[in-house]
Amino acid sequence: MSSTAAPQQNPAPTAAPRVAMLGLGSMNGAILAGLLASSVQPEDVVATTRSTATAQARAQEHGVTVLAEAEDPQANQIAAGQADIIFLGVKPHGIVDLAGSIADSLKPDAVVVSVAAAISVEMLQGALGQGQPVIRSMPNTPLSVGLGVVGLVPGTHASESDTRRVQDLLAACGTVHVIEESQIDALTGISGSGPAYAFYLAEQMAEAGVRLGLDPALAADLAAQTVYGAGKMLVSGDGTADAAALRKAVCSPNGTTERAIDAFDEHGFPAAVAAAVTASATRSAEITDELRNAR
């Protein structure tokens, strides 16, 4: 049997989105590093900082245009007005004012992505113009090395294609989950704050090694490489890696690790981790209430 296939048409090439990073501190800096190492060209990015000195330092570091608010009070409006995707990367208490200040400068189809903890879709939509696509996100700093995790909560005016554009952009430097807003405080407690927990574990392992007589540089390297290797095992292979099974594979019966895990349990490690994740999630919800009540 023969059939005549319709001629395949190549989809029209989509232009690379122009990206604005408003505020270029730890988080937007990490996103920018990840984007530049993956799919984004420096000429497609414009960023902003408050001071001229920081703008110069960041421009040198990342090779992108960085406008300083101190030099041009319209820096954020200029950067945002040129962009298809705008990352709002200032502290939570400054996000709503920043969003309001750029509202009249945005292209109607530009997507505004807030990276701020605790700032709700409702607050963002209230600050921006009617119908402007908005996405609330919770990224983490390992995006800078292509191994981040991001939660995305699309706002009412963000279409599936708006969300897909942001998802595709960030997927080049991390794992992206589209979630309900009711889940974002818990996600913050795990992956938003989580890199700090892993760094804290590495810090404490190294310090314990020094107390056992190791050279600090050696102890720090042992801890860092161990956290890195264990993390890689957790996410490698066919995706069925199970943290508990991997842990058990290190524990010989009546061996050294079993003794160490017993010590963790005796000292309340599971409860401490649960309390930390819950404290982060609770604080996220608390900041939302504080900022809502302050307006």
Ligand SMILES: NC(=O)c1ccc[n+]([C@@H]2O[C@H](COP(=O)([O-])OP(=O)(O)OC[C@H]3O[C@@H](n4cnc5c(N)ncnc54)[C@H](O)[C@@H]3O)[C@@H](O)[C@H]2O)c1
């Ligand atoms: N650091 C993290 O790991 C992390 C993770 C997830 C989300 N976040 C969120 O990211 C946001 C930024 O946090 P951060 O840790 O990067 O803070 P940060 O202080 O390192 O960065 C914020 C930057 O914004 C700049 N800024 C402030 N007002 C500005 C303005 N009007 N124009 C231009 N630049 C301005 C500040 O000078 C500063 O450099 C917060 O809302 C936070 O909740 C941070």
